[in-house]
Amino acid sequence: MATSQFPAAEALRSELSEVEQTVRIFPQDVNVELGDIKFKDHAIFVDQNFFEVFSFRLLHGDLATALSKPESIILTQATAKKYFGAETAIGKNITFNGQTAAGSIACFGDNVGNYDIMYRIVWRVSYIKQTV
Numbered sequence: 001m002a003t004s005q006f007p008a009a010e011a012l013r014s015e016l017s018e019v020e021q022t023v024r025i026f027p028q029d030v031n032v033e034l035g036d037i038k039f040k041d042h043a044i045f046v047d048q049n050f051f052e053v054f055s056f057r058l059l060h061g062d063l064a065t066a067l068s069k070p071e072s073i074i075l076t077q078a079t080a081k082k083y084f085g086a087e088t089a090i091g092k093n094i095t096f097n098g099q100t101a102a103g104s105i106a107c108f109g110d111n112v113g114n115y116d117i118m119y120r121i122v123w124r125v126s127y128i129k130q131t132v
Contacts, residue, residue, distance in 0.1 A: 010022075021049055022053075026125060027045075028045065031098075032121070033095040034094065039083070041079065043096070043120065043122065045125045046125060059077060060088070060090055060107040061090065061105050071124075073101050073121060073122070074104070074105070074122040077108060091104065
């Protein structure tokens with residue numbers, strides 16, 4: 001995935017009238033804890049407008065509100081199953097890098113279409129800023 005510095009998004013919007021929206025995507029490997037169980041997983045931290053720029057279908061949850069709170073978590077179906085087995089992931093808390101985030105509020109299907117975005121967990125960029 002191509003990357004640029006975070007300030008580039010605002011600069012593009014303010015300098016180029018053709019740019020309608022930008023979305024920042026910050027990939028990061030994270031340490032995930034669920035009680036005594038620990039995982040290392042791949043997450044992306046995104047802007048709240050992520051679902052306005054990219055078309056994804058959620059299996060559970062609402063696209064309009066999925067990233068409404070900075071601490072919202074969205075998991076792929078395989079990740080939800082890995083962490084919670086047959087139980088629903090919706091409403092379950094996840095600890096990432098020592099910080100407990102709000103409950104999972106949405107779940108993607110595992111096939112995300114024609115995007116070159118590799119992830120298992122999605123959080124808002126503003127959440128990572130709070131935890132660093």
